[in-house]
């Protein structure tokens with residue numbers, strides 16, 4: 394495991410104290426919009442737990458289930474991020490089932506979720522150097538930026554229940570349209586709504602009943 398070059402920092406994320414260091418992505422304030430929207434989806438979703446993919450220090454999922462309480466399972470490949478997630482959840486008094494490892498390896502085939510929140514790396518590899526402050530593994534989305542987005546979509550297809558919703562974060566500059574094209578290749582998944590923000594976009598994908 395790498396060593397932090399600075400002491401841990403803490404930010405207020407809509408009332409949650411989130412600790413992190415320079416080995417994980419700094420919580421971005423605009424991503425609270427993903428938590429709030431996810432909480433709205435949780436409020437109307439069928440029974441079942443919430444899955445957060447690429448959770449990092451955990452603030453997006455933790456805020457969502459603070460607003461709309463449900464059992465939360467979080468997945469991240471980075472042990473440092475998972476350590477902060479456990480600490481941040483403990484400080485918030487929220488029980489979280491943390492799965493440390495690649496998203497396609499840490500869920501069992503029979504697990505199902507009512508809502509999936511996903512915040513995969515989405516920066517194209519050639520652009521990663523534009524963000525020297527960010528850990529490469531947290532932002533590098535491969536040649537077209539969508540390698541991990543495709544991975545999340547595969548997990549969503551395997552684990553989202555009927556009438557469940559997924560809320561996926563992608564980058565600006567047309568990535569939401571490219572995700573919609575990918576969703577079109579999955580028979581019973583449908584893009585319901587896209588919300589564009591200055592620094593990214595959120596895409597709601599449902600598994601429609603009937």
Ligand SMILES: C[S@@+](CC[C@H](N)C(=O)[O-])C[C@H]1O[C@@H](n2cnc3c(N)ncnc32)[C@H](O)[C@@H]1O
Pocket residue numbers: 418419420421424446447448449450451453468469470471474494495496497512513514515530531532541544
């Ligand atoms: C864009 S960051 C998001 C972190 C957090 N949600 C945030 O807002 O700061 C992407 C996260 O995905 C994780 N990640 C990268 N590849 C992964 C994989 N194959 N499976 C699970 N997590 C992965 C990284 O460790 C990183 O924490």
